[in-house]
Amino acid sequence: MNPSPPKYITYWLSRLCEPELWEAIEGDLYELFLLQVHKKGLAYARRNYFWNAIAFLRYQRLQKKSNSKTQHNMSLLKNYLKISWRDMYKNSTFSMINLIGLISGMTIFLLILQYVLFETSFDTFHTDSGRTYRVINDRYQNGVSVQKGMITYPTISRLMKQDIPEIDVHTRMTYNRRTYLQHEGETRLIDRLLVADEHFLSFFDFPLVMGDPKTALDGPYEMVLTESYARLLAGEDDPYSLIGKSVTMYGSPTQVTAIAKDPPANSHLQFGVLVSYKSFVAAAGEDADNSMTWSDFYHYVKLKDGVTPNAITDKLIEFGKRHFKEGEVSGAEEKFSLQPLLEARLDNSLEYEIGEVTDGRVVWLMLTIGIFILVIAWINYINLSTSRAIQRAKEVGIRKAIGGNRDQLIRQFVVETAMINTIALVISLLCVLLLQPHFNTLTGLQLDLGILLTTSIMSLPSWLFLLLTLVICILVVAIYPSLLTSRFTTQEMLKGSYSTKSEIVWLRKALVVFQFSVAVMLIGGVLAVNDQINYMLNKDLGIDINKTLIVYGPTSYNYDSTLVNSIDRYKNELAGLSGVDRVTATTRPAGNQMGRVFQVRTLEDPELNNLTANIINADHEYAEVFGLDILAGRDLEIYDHNPNGNLVNTLLINEASAELLGFASLEEAVNTRLNFFGKDWTIIGVVNDFHQMSLHQKIEPLFILPFYMSNQSFALNISGNPDQLLPAIREIFLKHYPGNHFDYYFLKDRFQSNYQAEFRLAEISQVFTLLSILVATLGLYGLVMITMMRKTKEISIRKVLGANLQELLFALNKDFVILIMIAALIGSFAGFFTLEKWREGFAYAADFKVSTLIIASTSLFFICLLTVGFHIGKVTRNNPSESLRNE
Amino acid sequence: MKGTQLGELEEIVLLVVANLYDNAYGLLIKLEIEEKCNRSITISTVHNVLQRLADKGFLDSRYSDPTPERGGKRKLLFTVTKSGQQALEKSRDIRATLWSGIPKVAFDK
Incomplete structure (x- = not known):
C-alpha cells in the first residue's frame, strides 16, 4: 500500500480552494510527499506535508474564494442576529425568564467557582507540590485505632530518609500557638510561631526578602520573621533593620537572620515567625531532637521523581514495626503513611492538625450546587426554546422554503443561544463584581475574579477552561433543540403537530422532573443543615460553658x-x-x-x-x-x-x-x-x-x-x-x-467557632437554594404560559360547555402535578442518600427526620401549584367569546 | 502599467518555465529552482508566483493527462506566452545595458 499523507488537512484545504486549481495543488503536494517519503522517511514526510499544505493558506486564489464565502456567511450572521434580537424583543417575557435564569445561574456559579478554585489552589505554589507528602502517624492498641493524626516523634523523617531510599528530602517542625517575644523592652505575643529545621526554607517555596535560605535556620538562636511581623516589631518605616539584631525568645537572645515574605493565603502552613529547630532543642532539651516517645512534631517529605506513595506503603508499615516494636517503645502500635500535600487543605479528619484545613466535602457540595443552578437555567432555555419553536414555525418554514438547509437552521439556533448566553455572561460578570464584597463576608475569604487568571483546571488556565466549557454547553443547549426541530417537515411544523411529538414532550417532562428533583434535594439539604446546626448549638454538652470566661495564664x-x-x-x-x-x-x-x-x-x-x-x-x-x-x-x-x-x-x-x-x-x-x-x-x-x-x-x-x-x-x-x-x-x-500579656476569650464563642464550616454552608446554601427554586419556578411559569397559549381555545370551549373554575384548574394542572410529584419522589430519595453521606462527618448528628424531605417536597409542590394556578387563573377568567373570536 | 515589471523571483520562475518547455508544472519548477539556483523554495510560493504570472498574462496553463505517480491527479502545465517572452527580453536588455555601463575601475579592487 502506498504511504498516505494526513487526509484531514487535504480535505480541509480542498474546501477552501478553487476546485479547478485544487487538482494541480493536491497533485503537487502528493508528489512531493512521495519524494520525501523516499528520501527522509514517512514521519518527516507527513510533517512536511502538513506544513506545506498550511503554507497554501497564503495562496491568493484561496483567499479570494474564502472571502466571498465569508461575506455570504457574514451577511447571514447579521440576519441571524437581527432575527434573534427581534424575537427576543417581541417575546420579552420568555427572554426575561431565560435571562434572569442564566444570569443568576452564571453569577452563582462564578462566585462558587472562585471559592472552589481558591480552596483547591492550596499549596500548588510549591514547585514540588506534586511529590511532597505529609507524614501521618496512626496508632493502634489491641488492633483498635486510638489516634489518627499528624503529630509524631522528632526522629521520624530522619529515620525514614535513612531506611527508605525512595525518600528524597525531608523537614520537620513543631509549633507554639502563643509565645512571647521581647524586643527593646516590649513583650509581644506571637500567635503563629513555627519551629522549623534547617531544611524548611529549601524544602518549601516560602521566599526570603533578605537573608540566605540555606543558613537562615541553620544554628541555634536563629529566627526568621515574616514581613508583617517585622513591621510589627520594628515599625512600618524600617522593618529590614531587624536583620542581624537580637530579640529574646524562650528566654534566650535570638538573632534575626532573614526576613521572609508572608505565606500566601493559599498555604495551609501559616506562620509569622520561624524559629530554628536547634533553638527549640536548646530550650527544651535533647529529647526534642531524638525522643521516641515525645510526640509533638510534624514531618514533611518529598519522594523521588516518579515514586508513588503506594509503592512504599509496605516499607512504611515495616518501618513502624522495626522502630516501635509493636508498642513496646511508645505504648502503641505505630503505623505511618503519607498524605499528598495537595490533599492537606481539604481533609480535616486528622487530629492534631498543624495547618489551616477545612472540610473538603463542603467545597464539593458547593460546587455541585453551583453546577446544578446553572444546569437548571440551561434546562429552562432548552424547554422554552423547543416549546416555543411552534410559534416560530412560520419563520422556520419560510427559511426552509427559500432554501435554508438544516445546517443553517442549526446555525440560527446556535447564534441565538450564543447571543443570549453572552448577554447573560456580561451581566453576570457585573453582578459578580457587585456581589463580591457580600460574598467575601459570607465566606470569610478575600476572593475576586482574578483567581480565574492565576489558577488552572485540568492544566488549562481556568478562564480558558471556562470559556471552552461555556462554548461546548452553548452548542449542546442549542443543537439539541435545533436538531429536533429541523428533523420535522415544514408541513408538520405549520400544522403545529410538531410540539406534541412524543419525543419533545417526553424530553420536556424529563427535564422538568430533573429540575424539581434537584430543587427538592436542595431544600431538603438546607433544612437538614439547619437541623444539624440547631442540634449542635442546643445539645446538652454535659459541660456548662455558657458563662465561662477564659483568661490566658x-x-x-x-x-x-x-x-x-x-x-x-x-x-x-x-x-x-x-x-x-x-x-x-x-x-x-x-x-x-x-x-x-x-x-x-x-x-x-x-x-x-x-x-x-x-x-x-x-x-x-x-x-x-x-x-x-x-x-x-x-x-x-x-x-x-x-x-x-x-x-x-x-x-x-x-x-x-x-x-x-x-x-x-x-x-x-x-x-x-x-x-x-x-x-x-x-x-x-x-x-x-x-x-x-x-x-x-x-x-x-x-x-x-x-x-x-x-x-x-x-x-x-x-x-x-x-x-x-x-x-x-x-x-x-x-x-x-x-x-505579662493579658488576653482572654469567651468559651462559648470559641467552642462554636468549631462549627464555622457548617454555619458557612448553611448561609450560602440558603441563599443559593432560594435562587435555584426561583429559577426553576420561572422556567415552569414560562412552560405553563406556552401550554396555555395553545390551550386558550380548549379552555374557552370547556367554559362555554359549563366547566367551572375548579374543574378547569384540575384539568389543566393535572399534568404538572404529576410531574412535580415524580420529582418530589426522586428528589427525596437522592436527598436522603446525599444527606446520609454528609452526616457521616459528625460523631453526633441530629436524627434524620423524614419530615425534612416531606416539608421540602410539599413546600415546593405548593410553590409550583401557585405558579401554575396563578397563570391558569388569569386565562380562565377571560371571557370565552374573546379568545374564541381571536382565534 | 502594473504587471509589466518582473520581480526577481518572478523572473527566475519564468526562466525556469521556459527551460522546462512543455513539462513545466509546480513541483518540477520547485525542484529545478532548488537545483539550479541553489536556494530553497516552498511549493506554495511557487504556485503563488505562477498564479501571479498567469494573471499578468506572461504564462498560459493547461491540464495534462492524468498521471499515476500523482495519485491519478492531472498536472497543470505552464508555457511562456509572447508577452512573457518580451518581458524576459526586456529585463535581459536592461541588465545588459547596465552591465556595459560599469566602469572598469569599479570592480578592480
Missing part, C-alpha cells in the same frame, strides 16, 4: 514549689471579685484538643493493658466551674494537689474511661488503681461524659489529673457584666504577673 515564669501557692493566691483574688463565682486553672479548656496517654493498665486485671486515655490537668475546682456531675466517689479536693508532682496520685475519670477499664458499675471504679506515667494512681471519682471537643468528635476516655502547671489558662465562672469585670480582672492579672 502568664508565660514568663517557671515551675517551682511556690507555684501552687501563687496560683491559689491569684485565683482567690479573682474569685473575690463580685460577679466572678468560681475560678479554676486548667491546661485544656473545652474546645481544645487534649493530649493522650498510651500505656494505661489496671492493677486489678493484668490482661487489660496498653489502654489509651485523654488527659486534662486541672485544679480541684474544675468539675464545679464546668458544672460536671460526680456520678460516683468524690470530687478532687485541695489535698489531692502537691507541689511535688511525683506525689500526686489521684484522678477523676469519665464514664467512657470506666467502660474502657471494664468496670461493671461506676461505684466499682472508685478506689481502684491504675498504672501510667510509670507510677500507680487511685481513681477517686467518676464524672459524667461531656463534650470536650465539637460534636464532630466522639467522647473518648478521659482522666482529670490534679496538677497545677505553668502553662495553664484560668476559667472564670462569671455572673456579672463582662465589660465591667474585665478591667478588674486585668488589673489583678497584672498585679500578680507584671510584664
Whole structure:
C-alpha cells in the first residue's frame, strides 16, 4: 500500500480552494510527499506535508474564494442576529425568564467557582507540590485505632530518609500557638510561631526578602520573621533593620537572620515567625531532637521523581514495626503513611492538625450546587426554546422554503443561544463584581475574579477552561433543540403537530422532573443543615460553658514549689471579685484538643493493658466551674494537689474511661488503681461524659489529673457584666504577673467557632437554594404560559360547555402535578442518600427526620401549584367569546 | 502599467518555465529552482508566483493527462506566452545595458 499523507488537512484545504486549481495543488503536494517519503522517511514526510499544505493558506486564489464565502456567511450572521434580537424583543417575557435564569445561574456559579478554585489552589505554589507528602502517624492498641493524626516523634523523617531510599528530602517542625517575644523592652505575643529545621526554607517555596535560605535556620538562636511581623516589631518605616539584631525568645537572645515574605493565603502552613529547630532543642532539651516517645512534631517529605506513595506503603508499615516494636517503645502500635500535600487543605479528619484545613466535602457540595443552578437555567432555555419553536414555525418554514438547509437552521439556533448566553455572561460578570464584597463576608475569604487568571483546571488556565466549557454547553443547549426541530417537515411544523411529538414532550417532562428533583434535594439539604446546626448549638454538652470566661495564664515564669501557692493566691483574688463565682486553672479548656496517654493498665486485671486515655490537668475546682456531675466517689479536693508532682496520685475519670477499664458499675471504679506515667494512681471519682471537643468528635476516655502547671489558662465562672469585670480582672492579672500579656476569650464563642464550616454552608446554601427554586419556578411559569397559549381555545370551549373554575384548574394542572410529584419522589430519595453521606462527618448528628424531605417536597409542590394556578387563573377568567373570536 | 515589471523571483520562475518547455508544472519548477539556483523554495510560493504570472498574462496553463505517480491527479502545465517572452527580453536588455555601463575601475579592487 502506498504511504498516505494526513487526509484531514487535504480535505480541509480542498474546501477552501478553487476546485479547478485544487487538482494541480493536491497533485503537487502528493508528489512531493512521495519524494520525501523516499528520501527522509514517512514521519518527516507527513510533517512536511502538513506544513506545506498550511503554507497554501497564503495562496491568493484561496483567499479570494474564502472571502466571498465569508461575506455570504457574514451577511447571514447579521440576519441571524437581527432575527434573534427581534424575537427576543417581541417575546420579552420568555427572554426575561431565560435571562434572569442564566444570569443568576452564571453569577452563582462564578462566585462558587472562585471559592472552589481558591480552596483547591492550596499549596500548588510549591514547585514540588506534586511529590511532597505529609507524614501521618496512626496508632493502634489491641488492633483498635486510638489516634489518627499528624503529630509524631522528632526522629521520624530522619529515620525514614535513612531506611527508605525512595525518600528524597525531608523537614520537620513543631509549633507554639502563643509565645512571647521581647524586643527593646516590649513583650509581644506571637500567635503563629513555627519551629522549623534547617531544611524548611529549601524544602518549601516560602521566599526570603533578605537573608540566605540555606543558613537562615541553620544554628541555634536563629529566627526568621515574616514581613508583617517585622513591621510589627520594628515599625512600618524600617522593618529590614531587624536583620542581624537580637530579640529574646524562650528566654534566650535570638538573632534575626532573614526576613521572609508572608505565606500566601493559599498555604495551609501559616506562620509569622520561624524559629530554628536547634533553638527549640536548646530550650527544651535533647529529647526534642531524638525522643521516641515525645510526640509533638510534624514531618514533611518529598519522594523521588516518579515514586508513588503506594509503592512504599509496605516499607512504611515495616518501618513502624522495626522502630516501635509493636508498642513496646511508645505504648502503641505505630503505623505511618503519607498524605499528598495537595490533599492537606481539604481533609480535616486528622487530629492534631498543624495547618489551616477545612472540610473538603463542603467545597464539593458547593460546587455541585453551583453546577446544578446553572444546569437548571440551561434546562429552562432548552424547554422554552423547543416549546416555543411552534410559534416560530412560520419563520422556520419560510427559511426552509427559500432554501435554508438544516445546517443553517442549526446555525440560527446556535447564534441565538450564543447571543443570549453572552448577554447573560456580561451581566453576570457585573453582578459578580457587585456581589463580591457580600460574598467575601459570607465566606470569610478575600476572593475576586482574578483567581480565574492565576489558577488552572485540568492544566488549562481556568478562564480558558471556562470559556471552552461555556462554548461546548452553548452548542449542546442549542443543537439539541435545533436538531429536533429541523428533523420535522415544514408541513408538520405549520400544522403545529410538531410540539406534541412524543419525543419533545417526553424530553420536556424529563427535564422538568430533573429540575424539581434537584430543587427538592436542595431544600431538603438546607433544612437538614439547619437541623444539624440547631442540634449542635442546643445539645446538652454535659459541660456548662455558657458563662465561662477564659483568661490566658502568664508565660514568663517557671515551675517551682511556690507555684501552687501563687496560683491559689491569684485565683482567690479573682474569685473575690463580685460577679466572678468560681475560678479554676486548667491546661485544656473545652474546645481544645487534649493530649493522650498510651500505656494505661489496671492493677486489678493484668490482661487489660496498653489502654489509651485523654488527659486534662486541672485544679480541684474544675468539675464545679464546668458544672460536671460526680456520678460516683468524690470530687478532687485541695489535698489531692502537691507541689511535688511525683506525689500526686489521684484522678477523676469519665464514664467512657470506666467502660474502657471494664468496670461493671461506676461505684466499682472508685478506689481502684491504675498504672501510667510509670507510677500507680487511685481513681477517686467518676464524672459524667461531656463534650470536650465539637460534636464532630466522639467522647473518648478521659482522666482529670490534679496538677497545677505553668502553662495553664484560668476559667472564670462569671455572673456579672463582662465589660465591667474585665478591667478588674486585668488589673489583678497584672498585679500578680507584671510584664505579662493579658488576653482572654469567651468559651462559648470559641467552642462554636468549631462549627464555622457548617454555619458557612448553611448561609450560602440558603441563599443559593432560594435562587435555584426561583429559577426553576420561572422556567415552569414560562412552560405553563406556552401550554396555555395553545390551550386558550380548549379552555374557552370547556367554559362555554359549563366547566367551572375548579374543574378547569384540575384539568389543566393535572399534568404538572404529576410531574412535580415524580420529582418530589426522586428528589427525596437522592436527598436522603446525599444527606446520609454528609452526616457521616459528625460523631453526633441530629436524627434524620423524614419530615425534612416531606416539608421540602410539599413546600415546593405548593410553590409550583401557585405558579401554575396563578397563570391558569388569569386565562380562565377571560371571557370565552374573546379568545374564541381571536382565534 | 502594473504587471509589466518582473520581480526577481518572478523572473527566475519564468526562466525556469521556459527551460522546462512543455513539462513545466509546480513541483518540477520547485525542484529545478532548488537545483539550479541553489536556494530553497516552498511549493506554495511557487504556485503563488505562477498564479501571479498567469494573471499578468506572461504564462498560459493547461491540464495534462492524468498521471499515476500523482495519485491519478492531472498536472497543470505552464508555457511562456509572447508577452512573457518580451518581458524576459526586456529585463535581459536592461541588465545588459547596465552591465556595459560599469566602469572598469569599479570592480578592480
